[in-house]
Amino acid sequence: MTYAKVIVDVPSKETNRPYDYVIPPKLSGWVEIGSRVGVPFGPRILQGFVVGLHQEAEVDAARIKPIAEVSDSEPPLTPELVKLSRWMSKTYLCHDITALQAMIPGALKAKYERYIQAAEGVTSPQSAVEHGVFAGGEMTGNGQGILFESETLERESILRYVIAKGPVKTEQLLLKFEGQATLIKQMLLSGQLTEAQVIKDRLSQKKVLTVYPNENKNEIRAYLDKLPANAKRQKDVLDYLLLHHEPVKLADLLAELDLSASTVKSLAEKGMLIIREADEFRNPYEGRDFTPTLPMLLTPQQQIAYDAIRQDLDDRIHRTYLLQGVTGSGKTEVYLQTIQRTLDAGREAIVLVPEISLTPQMVERFKGRFGDQVAVLHSRLSQGERYDEWRKIRAGQVTVAIGARSAIFAPFTKIGLIIIDEEHESSYKQEESPKYHAKRVAIERACAHDAVVVLGSATPSLETFYQTKSDLHGVPVRLSGGEPAIRLITMSERVAGRPMPEVKIVDLREELKAGNRSMFSRELYSAIETRLHKKEQTVLLLNRRGYSTFVMCRSCGFVAGCPHCDISLTYHQRSRNLRCHYCGYAEREPEVCPDCKSEHIRFFGTGTQKVEEELGKLFPGIRVIRMDVDTTTEKGSHEKWLTQFRNKEADVLLGTQMVAKGLDFPDVTLVGVIAADTVLNLPDFRAGEKTFQLLTQVAGRAGRHHLPGEVVIQSYSPEHYSIEHASRHDYDSFVMQELGMRKERGYPPYCRLILITMSHEHIPVLVQIGEALANTLRERAGAAREGEPSFEVMGPVASPIPRIKDRYRFQCMVKYREESAAIEAVKAVLASFESRVKPHKIQISVDVDPQILM
16 A cells, blocks of 8 residues: 555644545546646535655554545646645745645646535435435335325425436525525435535636547548539638648637538537537637847956856756846846856746736847747736746746746756746735745746746845944844855946936935925926926836825824724825725715815825826826736736837836836836935835836836936935935935944844734734733743843734734734744744634734835
């Protein structure tokens, strides 16, 4: 006997371990590490993943149940990914099944459906009596049919329907026999019917009718010779199949030869061809032509970067590089040429980009260079398209995967290169369990494959940059936890020696003093006017969607807030409602103040909708494309807006963060930042870093080609060091100042963090449990080593947003250096609190290396 260790689809502390199942002879050879299987678990059949195989049972073999089914002919997970899931569950304190589920496409996540069928051996109402499946007195036979003592006709009707249809979905049966739910339940209890749970994928593979020619060509030719002259349609089909040896979709064949399906079906009946269903991959870029591109001549700085990476690729040495290149320095071309080197060596490449940077322009660059070898994985594809792109990877039909965060789990088996573009982006951190960081996962995967990791950015995160230095501010970079050191490659010049754009900072306080109450400073107004006159283009950034930030009464100070979250509502003019961007609550705009009934209730702050409206007033006839979450929800909307802008069908591209990265338009000569302070004022120690990164990134959209660029940054805090350094494109000075402050306050990269967030409907319960948990952690920290505690516990305190969806929120912060000590302590303490937390229904979330502290 061979036994499989299976992680079952029950995400709970009690079941967070592998269970042994025997592999029955009929499934021998089908069950492998990484297979999805259906296994009996209690009274149900559940999906599970095989994480190990062994020859001897670790418990009484007689008690071990057999695997019921195997879901796939080829395991969706490779052994390497299964091993990676164990690392993820330990590192990010999540259940094993949660880590495994994160690695497969949504289409393969189990959908459990309940089906009702007739009892075994029952083929008719009469046979039900013969098999004796009914309790005494319920049914009797009279030789001419079935007599029920009660509900005779209804029972017979239900039984006949189920026998005729085979297994029927429970919901479908209840709908068919509306009002008979009690009777159906009685029939289940008495044994007339049985109910079973069936595992279904959330999405099926797409099937199309396909024509396969008879492999015996001589037989076809002989049939052709006998065809009468009036059988021209059949002759056309057979001539086509003799000329084209590959299978052809039935619909394509009918369209090509302009004939009806009956002709083809007639030939199939005569054995001249075969018609059967075949799998078809959904193609998200069907009908799109990508212009092929050739490698460009590299600049000296690009060549240095390429040579360093190429050497490790050729030697198959695992190493991580930070490619720090200013905007427009040609990082993408370095990516493309190192990928080509990887493919030439028979290996595969993964490219990660932030979701908002995964523009059609980015896809075009990679498709243009590598064609059908590229699979694209991102949320703007349909679930079916994403599933089929994943299937191409698993089947070995492609060698490059480009996508957002989850593409790091692409099931390649020969990875040679992993590229993470804009590596500083916080979107690489998953905010739901498992709360992994794609950057750390990439390095872990690359280790297993002896692959190279390239982290690219004009403004690297401080944590990444810090690891490229041997010593900074007197503190060794290599923490005792031991993340690998990173090699720095710098590209400080734009391609073709183009200058960085000139940056002007406008003090909005001075604008107010001068009587300008518009959202556009005189400097920015003049710059936009100049571009309109020259027929050049402008990009405007405002990191806030909606029409206004909040609605306030000028009479009493009332601010419209969400009744379920401690946050103000945002006004959206198009729908004329106020909306919470956290829980989705919406209400109509108020005509009078709900508190004092005053009519002086107004919109304050500025959102992208309001900027769009103001542009139309100030510059009559201006053509504006607005890109934010509200205007890009439809499939293909990103591509539509950016194509229009590239074709110069608009003068201004206005948007949130999504216009700050990855865009390259030759006629954009002006970038305007409406308000540089939106991120600065957040209660987050990374606020200065995020502001510097955002300003630098958006400034890099200007002057990327033959026309010089200009940037206008509007701010109420123009003297802030992040804004000053961004205006000079001075990353090094910013880093030194920011690191000095981080060291003084004890924040990353000089330590690491674990954020523990607790939520409950009642504050007293939350305070009691929160303080007890924090004190227990402190005791554990002090006991871990003599003298200095192994980690520091801060809190509990109310979260920056203290209530979301009617649940109050408290948080604790753990600062640490030794990864294993802190994580093990948090894991142990949370396990010990399980019995205290469960009765109160307190929700606890743990985030290792959090990127957002809200």
